[in-house]
Amino acid sequence: KQEVTQIPAALSVPEGENLVLNCSFTDSAIYNLQWFRQDPGKGLTSLLLIQSSQREQTSGRLNASLDKSSGRSTLYIAASQPGDSATYLCAVGPSSNTGKLIFGQGTTLQVKP
């Protein structure tokens, strides 16, 4: 059974810092991995999608990497801003590609001005 873990659960940093959020999964047989952002009480906004054949994806200040063999992904946020404050969720798509995403518990980020 696939399990997804995100570390740390919460993170508070001063504005301008570069930071790394971690996601690990127990079954390396995945189809893809997707990072989302969730603001309090709201829906999910997709940040980056990494297919199983890819090693990384970049969008603006965000960079996500994937190491399937070790069951790990990282989300790197450069030059953090107060507007980046949110919960970041990692979700794994199984190799069967059935459409069922397995989510981690999330990392709640606070960026202080």
Place this chain on the structure above:
Amino acid sequence: SAVISQKPSRDICQRGTSLTIQCQVDSQVTMMFWYRQQPGQSLTLIATANQGSEATYESGFVIDKFPISRPNLTFSTLTVSNMSPEDSSIYLCSLRLGQDYGYTFGSGTRLTVV
């Protein structure tokens, strides 16, 4: 990417009543998904809704409690029936346009049962 309009955004309901949540999509999609996010928790898949067939429910979720309709390729509803305070959660619909696309989520419905 597709755009999903989810309604209502929030509601406060009395126990024992039912609430229907709607998701309208600006593209035709074969499969839509319904998730629940309990307070302080991550997302759990409730069911997969295919147009023209019965929804497929995950373990722990049943049709009598969470009936789903999928009348066409751009619309789906989830009903939370006979609600109790334990049903207080955020409910979200989701889709993807194809196998190599990422998932898009609706804005969520924040349900409080009193």
